[in-house]
Amino acid sequence: MPIGGSAPRQARRMDLAPWALLALPLAFALLFLVYPLQSILRESLVGESASLADLRPLWSDSYYLERLWFTTWQAIVSTGITLALAMPCAYVFAHYDFRGKSLVMAVVTIPFVLPTVVVAVAFSALLGPSGIANSALLQLPGVEAAPIDLSNSIWLILAAHVFYNVALASRIIAASWTTIDPRIGEAAAILGAGRFERFVRVTLPQLRAAILAAGSLVFLFCFTSFGVILILGGPHYSTIETEIYRELIFIFRPPLAAALAMIQLAVTFGFLAVYSSLSRSSGGAATAQRTRVPRSSREAALAATVIVLLLVFTAAPLLALAERSVHSSGGYTLEFYRSLGENVRRQALFITPFRAIWNSLTFAGIATLLALPLGTLTAYGAQKLRPRLGSLVEAFLLLPLGVSAVTLGLGFIITFDEAPLNLRETRWLLIVAHTLAAYPFVARAVSAQLRSIDPRLREAARVLGEGATGVFLRVDLPLIWRSVVVGAVFAFATSMGEFGATLLIARPEWPTLPVAIFRYLGQPGELNYGQALAMSTILMAVTGAGFVIIDRLRVRQLGTF
Amino acid sequence: MRLRLSILLILLVAFSLVASAACGDDDSSGSKTLTLVSHDSFAISEDLLKQFEKDNGATVKVLKKGDAGAMVTSLIFSKKNPEGDVTFGVDNTFLSRALDADLFVPYSSPLLTKVPNDLQADGSNRVTPIDFGYVNFNYDIDALKKANLPVPQRLEDLTDTKYKGLVVVENPASSSPGLAFLTATVDYFSKDGYLAWWKAMRANGLVVVDSWETAYNTNFTLKGGKQPIVLSYATSPAFEQMFAEPARDDAPTANILPPKGAFRQVEYAGILRGTKNEALARKFIDFLLSKAVQEDIPGQMAVYPVNNEAAVPAAFDKFSKVETAPAKVSAAEIASNRDKWIADWTNTVLR
Numbered sequence: 001m002p003i004g005g006s007a008p009r010q011a012r013r014m015d016l017a018p019w020a021l022l023a024l025p026l027a028f029a030l031l032f033l034v035y036p037l038q039s040i041l042r043e044s045l046v047g048e049s050a051s052l053a054d055l056r057p058l059w060s061d062s063y064y065l066e067r068l069w070f071t072t073w074q075a076i077v078s079t080g081i082t083l084a085l086a087m088p089c090a091y092v093f094a095h096y097d098f099r100g101k102s103l104v105m106a107v108v109t110i111p112f113v114l115p116t117v118v119v120a121v122a123f124s125a126l127l128g129p130s131g132i133a134n135s136a137l138l139q140l141p142g143v144e145a146a147p148i149d150l151s152n153s154i155w156l157i158l159a160a161h162v163f164y165n166v167a168l169a170s171r172i173i174a175a176s177w178t179t180i181d182p183r184i185g186e187a188a189a190i191l192g193a194g195r196f197e198r199f200v201r202v203t204l205p206q207l208r209a210a211i212l213a214a215g216s217l218v219f220l221f222c223f224t225s226f227g228v229i230l231i232l233g234g235p236h237y238s239t240i241e242t243e244i245y246r247e248l249i250f251i252f253r254p255p256l257a258a259a260l261a262m263i264q265l266a267v268t269f270g271f272l273a274v275y276s277s278l279s280r281s282s283g284g285a286a287t288a289q290r291t292r293v294p295r296s297s298r299e300a301a302l303a304a305t306v307i308v309l310l311l312v313f314t315a316a317p318l319l320a321l322a323e324r325s326v327h328s329s330g331g332y333t334l335e336f337y338r339s340l341g342e343n344v345r346r347q348a349l350f351i352t353p354f355r356a357i358w359n360s361l362t363f364a365g366i367a368t369l370l371a372l373p374l375g376t377l378t379a380y381g382a383q384k385l386r387p388r389l390g391s392l393v394e395a396f397l398l399l400p401l402g403v404s405a406v407t408l409g410l411g412f413i414i415t416f417d418e419a420p421l422n423l424r425e426t427r428w429l430l431i432v433a434h435t436l437a438a439y440p441f442v443a444r445a446v447s448a449q450l451r452s453i454d455p456r457l458r459e460a461a462r463v464l465g466e467g468a469t470g471v472f473l474r475v476d477l478p479l480i481w482r483s484v485v486v487g488a489v490f491a492f493a494t495s496m497g498e499f500g501a502t503l504l505i506a507r508p509e510w511p512t513l514p515v516a517i518f519r520y521l522g523q524p525g526e527l528n529y530g531q532a533l534a535m536s537t538i539l540m541a542v543t544g545a546g547f548v549i550i551d552r553l554r555v556r557q558l559g560t561f
Numbered sequence: 562m563r564l565r566l567s568i569l570l571i572l573l574v575a576f577s578l579v580a581s582a583a584c585g586d587d588d589s590s591g592s593k594t595l596t597l598v599s600h601d602s603f604a605i606s607e608d609l610l611k612q613f614e615k616d617n618g619a620t621v622k623v624l625k626k627g628d629a630g631a632m633v634t635s636l637i638f639s640k641k642n643p644e645g646d647v648t649f650g651v652d653n654t655f656l657s658r659a660l661d662a663d664l665f666v667p668y669s670s671p672l673l674t675k676v677p678n679d680l681q682a683d684g685s686n687r688v689t690p691i692d693f694g695y696v697n698f699n700y701d702i703d704a705l706k707k708a709n710l711p712v713p714q715r716l717e718d719l720t721d722t723k724y725k726g727l728v729v730v731e732n733p734a735s736s737s738p739g740l741a742f743l744t745a746t747v748d749y750f751s752k753d754g755y756l757a758w759w760k761a762m763r764a765n766g767l768v769v770v771d772s773w774e775t776a777y778n779t780n781f782t783l784k785g786g787k788q789p790i791v792l793s794y795a796t797s798p799a800f801e802q803m804f805a806e807p808a809r810d811d812a813p814t815a816n817i818l819p820p821k822g823a824f825r826q827v828e829y830a831g832i833l834r835g836t837k838n839e840a841l842a843r844k845f846i847d848f849l850l851s852k853a854v855q856e857d858i859p860g861q862m863a864v865y866p867v868n869n870e871a872a873v874p875a876a877f878d879k880f881s882k883v884e885t886a887p888a889k890v891s892a893a894e895i896a897s898n899r900d901k902w903i904a905d906w907t908n909t910v911l912r
Contacts, residue, residue, distance in 0.1 A: 524793065
């Protein structure tokens with residue numbers, strides 16, 4: 001390749017290249033996010049049933065300002081705790097190999113897909129007045145009343161947010177940690193830097209992009225928190241998202257709901273833009289590293305302690321839930337599972353567990369496959385733009401993370417109802433909703449890692465005669481692969497657990513596992529309750545198996561460059 | 562090589578998934594399709610629905626839109642191009658909102674002669690009553706016995722310190738049964754007295770949760786929670802017996818039903834304005850009112866039939882019989898006072 005001759009052409013092409021990469025994600029977001037949102041917001045604000053007097057409480061009552069404040073601070077605190085707990089876990093995941101590692105990683109990620117109602121039941125099965133923990137403690141001499149009192153409180157909200165997100169943060173940070181070149185740390189050690197100093201001055205700066213990426217995802221998860229606040233927090237707490245739902249569905253003041261949705265979106269956008277530009281500045285020197293088994297007994301003890309604590313925190317409630325699914329008031333039984341496949345009441349629209357599993361897997365599979373290119377293109381395109389513009393574009397493309405699910409669901413219904421985009425009666429609308437919720441996770445995971453790739457590696461590859469594709473396959477892909485996998489895991493998880501937008505656009509022909517769980521939880525009777533728990537346990541098992549399989553999708557050869 | 566292979570594999574899986582999802586998208590084989598928009602709790606026997614389809618040469622599609630509130634909101638927003646032909650599940654706490662939005666085409670079913678007058682919504686028959694239920698307190702029989710507590714007979718009893726921290730209700734600002742019961746207390750204690758009772762309940766450790774699902778599945782002692790007295794439905798004890806595991810002859814719970822201490826929730830069906838299948842939609846409403854369907858839905862949806870010829874399951878008569886008069890609050894009264902009641906309640910109980 002004649003290097004001198006191609007230089008000017010390359011320079012001109014560089015301007016268009018990022019937009020070519022971004023074309024697909026931008027088109028997707030404009031069509032399926034902006035278009036339906038603007039219709040529903042317009043309809044809510046100036047439509048027939050709108051009365052602008054409904055907006056008055058927004059400024060006449062400090063209530064909403066207080067909600068915004070609460071929404072923000074609980075999200076900040078939740079994110080801080082999650083990151084603090086995720087760091088040691090990420091360290092262990094990134095450095096050590098041990099038997100059953102992918103299973104452990106799968107199990108601790110399962111909470112991410114569980115509907116909050118199910119998590120509430122799981123917490124109560126473990127820590128409730130007649131839960132496993134209290135029953136065990138009551139066996140002890142001298143213990144009279146149930147010692148653990150799990151009542152609604154801000155602590156329960158924070159604990160639940162950490163429970164949901166600690167695996168997400170650990171995995172994103174671990175993916176980046178594995179690519180840190182240990183030689184820099186070794187060099188610093190030779191120069192006399194102590195352990196702590198090396199961590200602060202060598203490791204942390206290189207992890208910065210990943211920590212910010214993980215932090216921003218966790219923050220937005222908590223900022224738009226809905227079920228956790230309503231169900232676990234109790235009636236004294238509410239976020240902007242719960243207020244939107246209440247105003248839209250219960251009180252029915254659409255203009256107020258629309259205004260709140262816009263406020264939530266604006267805060268999200270501002271937050272993402274700032275984060276995006278903060279995480280840009282990290283210069284990296286990533287190379288692919290291999291994990292190893294712990295060498296000394298001290299290392300083994302450290303790894304074991306971290307893993308056990310993480311498992312106790314995340315897996316214990318899941319196990320308590322699974323235990324309840326085989327336990328009726330008559331003792332241990334598999335009746336709840338057996339009866340799942342049996343249409344006892346000869347109901348129309350009966351959902352067999354296999355149908356629900358198959359539907360969930362199909363949707364999650366397709367959504368993940370669509371989210372992978374969309375997310376990766378977003379990360380690549382935005383990185384190639386001028387820094388400020390890139391931050392804005394990236395923030396825009398990540399907006400699905402901050403959009404109110406119920407608002408978007410309604411937007412879908414009133415927007416895609418006519419040819420040529422009559423998607424309302426097809427399952428594609430559902431797939432689109434899942435993909436929209438999923439691709440930002442891929443984008444965030446990948447973009448964090450992209451920033452830590454040393455540009456000289458790419459230059460070297462070019463000098464060695466690799467074209468653009470070659471550079472991508474031989475330099476970028478090996479280094480971002482783990483992050484792509486992490487993104488895929490959470491894209492898959494997001495789709496498996498999606499319930500917010502699905503609530504309004506679900507199709508009767510295609511019930512998913514969360515839909516089936518809700519159907520059983522909605523009626524009294526021990527059989528219905530037991531079946532809901534059995535279905536939840538199936539959701540946990542299927543998702544966990546999915547995680548293990550996705551995690552295995554690593555190309556060994558890519559491990560070294 | 563390994564890389565290419567795995568990419569190939571991923572693409573292969575992708576195509577097979579997309580292909581399997583794409584085929585069979587269209588099931589319209591020339592016959593008419595009637596689309597019913599309903600809430601998540603809608604259920605009916607397959608045989609009955611099949612019979613209706615056969616009799617009318619039509620396919621019935623059921624869209625479920627979350628709870629009754631979510632369904633009404635979604636109907637209002639999509640009314641220019643409605644998603645369905647007929648709807649079921651609007652209840653008397655949400656009715657005024659649906660009527661104000663002019664969602665329905667009136668229809669007077671000939672079967673309405675079998676429905677008591679006081680269940681009918683208004684003279685113009687824009688909606689047709691299909692079933693009703695009662696929102697009231699249930700108690701866990703064993704739990705009260707174990708704690709040596711008498712069964713409370715009146716709502717006033719619940720403010721006694723014996724029951725401190727033992728009652729859970731749903732938030733009327735986020736839950737349909739919560740709102741229904743708040744309305745009942747307005748009638749039970751009068752407009753001037755109901756807040757005093759709620760205030761006393763608060764002082765007595767009343768627990769408030771977001772939804773029926775949380776109250777019943779997490780807080781209720783029957784499911785391992787702390788409160789043996791829960792705001793639920795009059796049919797819940799019958800369902801506890803019918804769907805017990807292992808099977809049992811008695812119910813583990815029972816109703817607390819003082820006069821005016823329950824709210825009667827009526828569910829309506831309506832033909833959606835803009836439908837191209839009005840004739841078929843009428844037939845569907847007749848179908849819902851028919852004796853066969855009316856005898857089917859109690860066991861499916863835990864509700865009482867409106868058709869006075871329809872029998873209820875034996876468990877309903879045994880464990881869920883309602884003989885006292887419910888609170889009397891009209892849909893219009895609810896519509897004009899709902900926001901104020903919720904705001905006053907919130908100030909009294911939560912703030």
